[in-house]
Amino acid sequence: MTSDPDTLSGAPHWELLGEHPRRLADVTLDLNHLLHRAQPWKRVGILDPEDLVALSEEGTLEGRVEVLLEARPVRHEERPVARVSGFCRATLRLSCVRCLVEFSAPIETEIDALFASGRDPAAKNKNWRVEEDVEYLPDGMLEIRHLVEEALLLALPMNPVCVSECAGLCAGCGADLNLTPCTCRESAPQGPFAALKSWR
């Protein structure tokens, strides 16, 4: 096991997970504790599909979610906060928005966020300025599975497509144009607008 404090910077080192990675489902980072530590807090491990309920609603998780994380105290606008950084990756079965076929989508994303314990001082001062770069947790407890789930949800494609050149379904005959040619033209009645169809 390495003690290099910069292990999690740069490219993700997935090999740190090892042969038998630990489950992170019940791991919580205590921010109040972290802010008094000299050493960064580190966790590498996995989450299982059942640990990520909101993500599972977006697609079927194929296997485990892998996580590399570290947290260290930093100062942000004169206040002590926790900088949490790392990587997570998963594979989800998503439905293609063009052809409706399910496909496996590898999702890998970086985490880099600031957290603080307590209430947002901007809110206490009845100041409407929302401090978007720091997330305040009233009890100072950061659930790792929640953090990872949020990061993966943000990394999901808005309009997933199976392959970038997916031809989709024909709006007329419903044919999957990746597999079969459209049959609309053969069955379409000849009329004044028939010529326009070929424009689409």
Ligand SMILES: [Zn+2]
């Ligand atoms: Zn498709």
Ligand SMILES: [Zn+2]
């Ligand atoms: Zn068609």
